[in-house]
Every structure is written in structure tokens, then in C-alpha cells.
Amino acid sequence: MNIRSILSSRWAVLGGFALGAILLMGVAPAVLSDFRLGLLGKYLCFAMVAVGIGLAWGRGGMLVLGQGVFFGLGAYLMAMHLKLADAPASTGVPDFMALISSDGVPWWWEPFRSGAVTLIAIVVIPAVVAIVLGLATFHRRVRGAYFAILSQALAAAFAIWLIGNPRSTGGSTGLNNFKGFFGFSLRDPANRLMLYLIAAGALLAMIAIARQLMVSRYGELLVACRDAEERVRFLGYNPATIKTAAYTVAAVMAGIAGALFVPIVGIISPNDVGIVPSIGLLIGVAIGGRTTLLGPVLGAIAVAWAETSLSEQFPSGWTYLQGLLFMLVVAFLPGGLASLAPTLRDWRKHRRSDTAAGQPGVAAVPEGSA
Amino acid sequence: MLAVGLLSACGARVDDSSASAGGEGTSCVDTSGPSVKIGFLNSRSGTMAISENTVYNSLKLAADQINAAGGVLGKQLTVVAEDGASEPTIFAEKAEKLIRSDCVAAVFGGWTSSSRKAMLPVFESNNALLFYPVQYEGLESSRNIFYTGATTNQQIVPALDYLKEKGVKSLFLVGSDYVFPQTANKIIKAYAEANGIEIKGEEYAPLGHTDFATIVAKVRDADADAVFNTLNGDSNVAFFKEYKNLGLTPEAMPVISVSIAEEEVGGIGVDNIAGQLVAWNYYQTIDTPTNKKFVEDFKAAYGESKVTSDPMEAAYTSLFLWKGMVEKAQSFAVNDVLAAADGVSFEAPEGTVTVNGENHHIAKTALIGKIGQDGLIYTEWSSGKPIEPDPYLKTYPWATGLSG
Numbered sequence: 001m002n003i004r005s006i007l008s009s010r011w012a013v014l015g016g017f018a019l020g021a022i023l024l025m026g027v028a029p030a031v032l033s034d035f036r037l038g039l040l041g042k043y044l045c046f047a048m049v050a051v052g053i054g055l056a057w058g059r060g061g062m063l064v065l066g067q068g069v070f071f072g073l074g075a076y077l078m079a080m081h082l083k084l085a086d087a088p089a090s091t092g093v094p095d096f097m098a099l100i101s102s103d104g105v106p107w108w109w110e111p112f113r114s115g116a117v118t119l120i121a122i123v124v125i126p127a128v129v130a131i132v133l134g135l136a137t138f139h140r141r142v143r144g145a146y147f148a149i150l151s152q153a154l155a156a157a158f159a160i161w162l163i164g165n166p167r168s169t170g171g172s173t174g175l176n177n178f179k180g181f182f183g184f185s186l187r188d189p190a191n192r193l194m195l196y197l198i199a200a201g202a203l204l205a206m207i208a209i210a211r212q213l214m215v216s217r218y219g220e221l222l223v224a225c226r227d228a229e230e231r232v233r234f235l236g237y238n239p240a241t242i243k244t245a246a247y248t249v250a251a252v253m254a255g256i257a258g259a260l261f262v263p264i265v266g267i268i269s270p271n272d273v274g275i276v277p278s279i280g281l282l283i284g285v286a287i288g289g290r291t292t293l294l295g296p297v298l299g300a301i302a303v304a305w306a307e308t309s310l311s312e313q314f315p316s317g318w319t320y321l322q323g324l325l326f327m328l329v330v331a332f333l334p335g336g337l338a339s340l341a342p343t344l345r346d347w348r349k350h351r352r353s354d355t356a357a358g359q360p361g362v363a364a365v366p367e368g369s370a
Numbered sequence: 371m372l373a374v375g376l377l378s379a380c381g382a383r384v385d386d387s388s389a390s391a392g393g394e395g396t397s398c399v400d401t402s403g404p405s406v407k408i409g410f411l412n413s414r415s416g417t418m419a420i421s422e423n424t425v426y427n428s429l430k431l432a433a434d435q436i437n438a439a440g441g442v443l444g445k446q447l448t449v450v451a452e453d454g455a456s457e458p459t460i461f462a463e464k465a466e467k468l469i470r471s472d473c474v475a476a477v478f479g480g481w482t483s484s485s486r487k488a489m490l491p492v493f494e495s496n497n498a499l500l501f502y503p504v505q506y507e508g509l510e511s512s513r514n515i516f517y518t519g520a521t522t523n524q525q526i527v528p529a530l531d532y533l534k535e536k537g538v539k540s541l542f543l544v545g546s547d548y549v550f551p552q553t554a555n556k557i558i559k560a561y562a563e564a565n566g567i568e569i570k571g572e573e574y575a576p577l578g579h580t581d582f583a584t585i586v587a588k589v590r591d592a593d594a595d596a597v598f599n600t601l602n603g604d605s606n607v608a609f610f611k612e613y614k615n616l617g618l619t620p621e622a623m624p625v626i627s628v629s630i631a632e633e634e635v636g637g638i639g640v641d642n643i644a645g646q647l648v649a650w651n652y653y654q655t656i657d658t659p660t661n662k663k664f665v666e667d668f669k670a671a672y673g674e675s676k677v678t679s680d681p682m683e684a685a686y687t688s689l690f691l692w693k694g695m696v697e698k699a700q701s702f703a704v705n706d707v708l709a710a711a712d713g714v715s716f717e718a719p720e721g722t723v724t725v726n727g728e729n730h731h732i733a734k735t736a737l738i739g740k741i742g743q744d745g746l747i748y749t750e751w752s753s754g755k756p757i758e759p760d761p762y763l764k765t766y767p768w769a770t771g772l773s774g
Contacts, residue, residue: 035470039463096487099509099553163576164547172548172577173458173484177491180384187495188382267488271457312467315453316414 024200048257050300052250058290061226066151072273074258079175081118126255134244159274174269289336398473409468411479416456428682432689458488503685507553528736529649545600564768580608620645631679652720661719731759
């Protein structure tokens, strides 16, 4: 049995998930401080969006430049519910609204007083938006750069709308200062740990769903759409439906990620949902390796982690270093970090064959130069 | 679902009174060594970097001067600097990092109201200290924040008093579309109604908006006695260029601005804005020995071409006020500092400032300034003495109902 078939066997997959679960849910809470664990929770939310982007972009070839919209929908829906739940029982008006207007709660906030409605909306609203948008564009065969521009414009419009309606959305400050999460105090470290574990569980579940989709017949069709859409159409399939399905799954994943981001991070603002964060999410996926299952996840976590630690080390010039890192990865590992192992393997093989051919000089190249 | 079940097993409920005490109050600040850590949290990248870097510089100057003079309670200050990246979310994250991971005794920084509102719950839930150095829209008074910039009754209300004194009977309001201009205009409208001033128009532009042809045309056609400008950032450049372009002059229709200081005048272009009015509590031209020394020290540290502005001065002052509170309390502990805060005063470049222990703002003198041809701002009118801070405008009968 060769290595490839061992890796793809059912037991290896289960083992991989078990290892991931142990690392995320056992080791991380044990070794990280409360504060760092909260940060890891935030990275996991980005990783959830990345799983969806990996599916839509890596497998489906749709350059989704506006995932911030779905992330933001989930986040704002959750934030609205938390703000309403925190509001004083006497007036029922959240603190920030009372500060700048005396008009009371807008009508479209009212349904989200209910926790159940909110949880359903977090899944349904991003899904409906993605289905409508997906069918409308893919049926008209809008592809490539045009689809990318469209999704990006949507992200820009969403952020501008949020900023322009401070009375109902908190404007550029966004929504923050949440005291409870479905009745549980967010100040209690035990509850924060639970939120982290929920995020870790959600991420593992999303990876499992993405894997099932990738190895299924549907996954094959999706890749076929990416590589030769016209042929798929000739074979009698409708590429629009196939692509819309992947786009919708990605949107729902982003929505759930946003909803978990809110209680974990404690704030959502237009800065977290517009064009820049949408592209930021994409960068993580590109760096990790968009066509693989785990590449996007690891890439998103690595980019977010690098951003935090670089800005802590070099508060005045970290953005340059971050840019440099991106350039290095794109220049030397176009397939992303997930291609690091195969690249190294090729390089070793190459070196071994070179050595065998009697060129010891090549082997003397220091590791660091690679 | 399993996780939710677990949650109910061990987590504290919102209404559980012990929950609010759990997990905080246990400060990790280490004061046993020869030094003590403080945090500077300013946007060093992003759109606000150009403004907030100047605040960082003056904070750094204050820390260096305090260290050179022997530190605070005999301990040298070690600065931990973080980048807020012009994003509220990052401000909240970095504030938490400074408090819980670096264990700083106090944090200095923030600029936009968004950044302050994002940080407020972090400081309250960890019972830590934030010194916020920028004028803002008031209607806030956190136990854990000291506001060393002006609140509305020390900037906007005096500006309105000045305009009224000058015989202004009608105003046009122009502002950026976010919380500061909106709240400021709410206050201005209440004042106008009580004082018989007509509001001829109210226009908002999104932050960063740079096409002011329509808005300035409306301003011209409304023909008000003066314009009250609460635009922020780049928008001011476009606004004043267009204003001059349409032939409007400071003599015919003066613009009074509350977000334009020495630093911004250069960016707007002196030609476009000379002769217009601003309202602050500090100008580089203040003629006192304390200010002369501050300006000299600042130029010596950062270059002869640098200017000093109100937020920079308020940031510089905030570090000395914290030092005063710590020395009065003889302790770095947050609760001791809070208890000692009332009445702490400092001979600042703007004049004597005194901390109000009840609302955590400081008494400051209001100054209306006129922008000169050299790009500096010269005092045109002064309130004469420090004005007690009143963030909720409780002592102003016309303002009842604003804070509700």
C-alpha cells in the first residue's frame, strides 16, 4: 500500500479529525491563557469562512471577494439579538440607540428579540442571499472577474449601508458591549471557554462537511465546472445550480462564523465586513493553498496569527513585514503552504538524484536558502 | 447542542450577581521591580495613522520626560506600544492584550469615538484605566476612563456662545456621517432653538467623502450667517477647496470647525482656510512659559517643522495627570488611583487643568482661534477660566432631554 492510499483511507481521516479535536479542544485550552485562547477563537471563526472559500473558489473556481457580507450578516444578526437581550427590560431599547435617537427600536430589529428566530435567520438569510445572487449571476453566465467585481461591490455596499445608518446599526462603531450570550454572562471565563469549544466544534464539523462534498460525485462536478464549464453543460448538467450550491454552503459557513465571532470577540463593526476584510480572508486561503481541504484553514489561522504577533512585535512597521511575507509565499509557493510538503519532497528527490549523478556541490546548499 | 448543554452546567448566568465579580478585579500589574509598565494604544497604520502618530509621539515625549525626572513613585516607566490599526475591533483586542497579557498599569490612547466605544467594555470588565486624549461628543462617563480632551460644554457650547456674541442669527451644519457630528448637531440644534438661532440646513457626508460641490452649493444658497463644521479627516480638504472655489469667504460666511487643528491646516492648504475659525482648548501659539517649553521640547525631539496640536497636548497632559493621581494615591492599583483622582491638577501647556473625580473629565479653558496666514492658530476669544466639565449638559436648561 502506498502512502497516498493510506492517507485517503477512512481510518486516516477519522484519525486526523481525532487529532484535530484533541489539539483544538484539549491541548489549546490547557496551554493558552484566557486571552490567547480568545484570540484563537477569533482565528477559528476566520478559518470557518476559509473552509467555505476553499470550496467555492478552490474547488468551484468562483473568486468570492465579498464573503465579508455573509460573515457580516451572521455577525450583525447575532449582535442585534445580544443587544436586544441586554437592553433594559423597562424600555427594551439597546444602549447605543437610546444615545443618539429617541425613536425606539426599528421594526426590522423586533423579530430578533427571539433567540430561536435569530439562530434560524443566521443560517437562512445568508443562504437565501447566496441562492438569489448565485442563480441570478451564474444563470446569466457571469464568471471570473465580473463575478469577483460583483461580489466585492456587494461587500462595499453593505459596509457603506451599515455606516450610513448609525441609528439602527451602530454606524462606524458597530455593535459591542455585549453582557450575555443566551443568558450566560460573557464575563465568566467558563462561558468564554465554552464559546471557544463551540467554535472549535463548528470548525471541525464544517471541515467534515467540506470533505464529504469534495470526495462526493458533487465535488467532482464542481471541479469539472471550474475547469471546463462548457463541457459540463454539454453533458446535461446545469453548472449554475452546481456552483450556486457551493456558493450557498460557503455563505452559510461565513454566516455561522460571523455569529460566533460576535460573542467571542465582543464587537462587530463595518471594518470587519467590508472589502478589506473580505480580501484578507481570501489572502489566508491563497496562502494556505486554496484547492486543498486543510490549506485554507491553516492559511487563515496562520495569517491572522501572523497579523497579531507581527503587530505586537513591530507596532509601527508590521504592515510592511506582512506584505513581504505574502510576496514570499506567492513567489516561492504559488500553491500555498499546503504545497510546502510536496515542494520539499520534490526538492529532496531532485537533490538526491543530483547527488547520485555526482554533483555533491548542490547538496551543500544551506537549508535556509530554499 | 452538546456544548450548549455543557454551558448550562458550569457557566454563570447574566443575572447571577457573583458573575460580574468573577474573572476580573484580580489585577496582574507588577509593581515589585524598579519599573512599571504602561500601554500606548494608537493607530500606527490605517487611515487614522497620520493623526494618531502625533499623539503617540507626544505620549512618548511625556514618558521620556517623566523617566528623566525620576519616574513615578521612583519607578521608571516601560512603554508597551500597540497598533490600533484604525479599526474598532483591533482597538478592543489590543486593549485586552495590554491589560491581561502585558499587565500595564494604565493605557493611553484612542482617537475616534468608535475606538473609544470599542475599548470601553474591555476596560470596564477588567477594571483597568484608559486615558483618552481627544475632544468628543460627550454623553459618556465611564468609571474606568479619564477624558482629557474637551467634552461638548468645553468646545461646542463655547463656540456657539462666541457666535451668538458676534451676532450670528442663522447656522448651516455640515458634518461627517458618524456619532460625533450627529451628537454635536443634536446639541447645536437644541442650543439654537433656545437662543433664537435659525438652522438653515444640515448636511452629512460619509467619512472620507471628497466631492463637496453639491453640499457647498447648498451652503451658499442657504445664505446662513455662519457654518458649523464637524467634518473629519480628508473631507475637510475637499470642503474648504470647494468653499473657496465658490467664492465664499471667511468674512462673508465664516466656518467654525471643531476637528481642524495645526496638524490638519497644512494638509488642507493655508490658502484655502486662512481666516476661518476653530474651537479647541490649546493652540501652539499660547504664550506661556509652560507651552513654550513644551513646543521647544517637541521640536527638539521630532524636528523643527513639527507642530503641536490640541489632541497632542491633551495626550501629553494625560500622562502627567496619571502620574499626579498615582503619587497622590501612593499606589498604582486602579481602585486607589480612582479614589485619589478628584482634584488632581497639572500645569499643562494649555493652562491649569483639574480632574473632576465625579465624571472623570477635566476642567479646561475654551479658546476660539483664527487660522493665520502662517498656518498657526491664534486665540481670538477665551473663556477666561477653566470650564467645569459637564458631559451630560445637566447644568444647561436647554439641553434637557438630550441625554435620554
